[in-house]
Amino acid sequence: MRIVLVGAGEVGYSVAKNLSSDGHNIIIIEDSEERAERAENSLDVMVIRGNGARPSVLAKAGIREGSSDVSMLIACTNKDEVNLMACWIAKRMGVPHVIARAVGLEFTDNESWAKDLGIDMLISPERSVAKEIEELLEVRSAIHANEIAGGRAGIYVFRIAQDSPLKGLPLYEIRKNNPNMIMLVVCIRRGEHSFVPKAMDELQAGDLCYTMCYRSIVFDIERLFQPSKSKRLKRVFIVGAGKVGYQTAARLISHIRGIEVRLVDEDRAKCEKLSRELPEVMVLCANGSDTEFLLSEGIAEADGYVAATEHDETNLMLSVLAKTLGVSKSIAVVRRSNYLEMTNHIPVDAIVNRNQTLADVITRSVRYPGSARVLTVLEEISAEAVEITLSKDSPANGMSLIDLKMPPGSLIGLLERENEMLIPTGETILEAGDKVVVFGTAAVMDTAMRPFGEDNS
Numbered sequence: 001m002r003i004v005l006v007g008a009g010e011v012g013y014s015v016a017k018n019l020s021s022d023g024h025n026i027i028i029i030e031d032s033e034e035r036a037e038r039a040e041n042s043l044d045v046m047v048i049r050g051n052g053a054r055p056s057v058l059a060k061a062g063i064r065e066g067s068s069d070v071s072m073l074i075a076c077t078n079k080d081e082v083n084l085m086a087c088w089i090a091k092r093m094g095v096p097h098v099i100a101r102a103v104g105l106e107f108t109d110n111e112s113w114a115k116d117l118g119i120d121m122l123i124s125p126e127r128s129v130a131k132e133i134e135e136l137l138e139v140r141s142a143i144h145a146n147e148i149a150g151g152r153a154g155i156y157v158f159r160i161a162q163d164s165p166l167k168g169l170p171l172y173e174i175r176k177n178n179p180n181m182i183m184l185v186v187c188i189r190r191g192e193h194s195f196v197p198k199a200m201d202e203l204q205a206g207d208l209c210y211t212m213c214y215r216s217i218v219f220d221i222e223r224l225f226q227p228s229k230s231k232r233l234k235r236v237f238i239v240g241a242g243k244v245g246y247q248t249a250a251r252l253i254s255h256i257r258g259i260e261v262r263l264v265d266e267d268r269a270k271c272e273k274l275s276r277e278l279p280e281v282m283v284l285c286a287n288g289s290d291t292e293f294l295l296s297e298g299i300a301e302a303d304g305y306v307a308a309t310e311h312d313e314t315n316l317m318l319s320v321l322a323k324t325l326g327v328s329k330s331i332a333v334v335r336r337s338n339y340l341e342m343t344n345h346i347p348v349d350a351i352v353n354r355n356q357t358l359a360d361v362i363t364r365s366v367r368y369p370g371s372a373r374v375l376t377v378l379e380e381i382s383a384e385a386v387e388i389t390l391s392k393d394s395p396a397n398g399m400s401l402i403d404l405k406m407p408p409g410s411l412i413g414l415l416e417r418e419n420e421m422l423i424p425t426g427e428t429i430l431e432a433g434d435k436v437v438v439f440g441t442a443a444v445m446d447t448a449m450r451p452f453g454e455d456n457s
Contacts, residue, residue, distance in 0.1 A: 001025065002070050003366070004061045004095075005045075006052030006086045007077035008035040010335055011101065013043070014359035015074060019366060020044050027061045027070075029086075052077065053085035063093050074362060076101040084117060091118040099123070099362060121365055125358035130247035132357065133331055134255065136350050137304040138233050139218050140329055141226035143208065143350055144378075147215070148385060148437060153414055153421065154215055155186070155378075155385060158225035160207045166224050172199040183213040183221050184413050184423050186439040187381055194381040196409050196441065210381065212413040212439065214421065229328075233259060233303050237327070239288030239318055240308035241265035241274050244333055244354060248306055253280045262297060264288045288318055291325065300326035308333040319348040382442045385413065388452050392432040396452045402426035410440030410448035 001024045005016050008030040016039060020026045026045040029052040030036040040047040050057035052075060062070050073090040075083035080103050087098040099121040100114075114122035135145035135154065144157040160167055166174055171185055187210035188197050203209065213221050222229070233256055238245045241263055249261050262282045265271055275283040286293050288309070299305070305322035307315035312334040319332040329349045332339075337356055342348065378384065390397055396404060401412055401424055415424045416435040430436070440448045 004073045006075040008039040010355040011076045011359050015362050018363045053082045065093050068094050070095050072097040074099045087119045125354045126243040126247045128357045129354045130251050133248050134251045141229040156211050161226045162205050166203050167205050170202050185209045186212050235260040235302045236304040237262050238306045239264045241270040245308040249281050303328045305330045323347045386438045390434045394453045396430050397432050401428050404451040407444045407447045409444040413437045413439045
């Protein structure tokens, strides 16, 4: 496809990188010379300098009335007026699909905004980030967490602890010992090497296991991987009363009964506003790096800590500080992707990249057409989970899984049939209407999709 992408910041750059590697013809519009040069020098894309909200600039990218061959426009600058106007003009010029990033949460509070403006998808990262943080806090030992299947299941990344009863067991024996536990280890990262395991592979202490399971039993599974860390979430500190901090606090008090949430920020006006909007949250106007203050508020007994200020380096530093003060799990929110590997070098339990979350949502919306949709993109192991709904015309309809001959490096993780979810076996016969979750490395996903009649080329 020919895709015009307005904005080459962290979000736009990541989307352009993903989609150009898929073989799409990408044209970037960027008014910052520095960002334009970065994209031009490191990506296989065409770059046009200028304001993406102006018809004359969009025309240079091929978006003009009556003669546009552009299939999609994605506007992901940090300015709502630019994103909304670029999409509105593109739609008027005949571009079939337009996607806009919304910085202001009010634009995604009501679906009518997107509909009235003719925008196919209007997305904001803060809610997705807050959801991921909630999962990471609640499932204490999870390093990453991604909901799938409408929240009824998820992919959780657990490390095998030294005291784990799973250590040294082959995967087939784990399933045999826990027949009622809907769980599948879809990928293992051992040191620097990642692989989709076979039934005979044994788990080792230190392995990172990407585990697909029911959300309702995730705590039972957590106790198998990390027996000493599975505890109920009671007290959480959040530093930073911006959009992510607000959304995270709101989700926690709405979803977890009896939880204590303490939101810390130095801006008195913000604190007064949030104390009115979130009366169940203890809002504290203070410096989030003040050790004496944090100790006096009980941080040593806290189960979770989220650093969500506007500065990446501050969030990393605050998360390290919280860990040294005794917090069970600390999470840093960052915007730059080069900080994601810092968990290997500093005492922080998890790092959430808000820009990468948004880039992944956009990538999912583009990558697969028809009845398939990408549920999650796992950049750290170059893998994806894709949900496919089988139509009556699908070549997989009526076939057993073993006859599909899935390529090495891929597997079917979950199957949903008439609102019942299960882990299929090789003998399972697929039926029209089934929803299957296919997991695989990026290198084999094209091949893995073909038995289902899906193709992202």
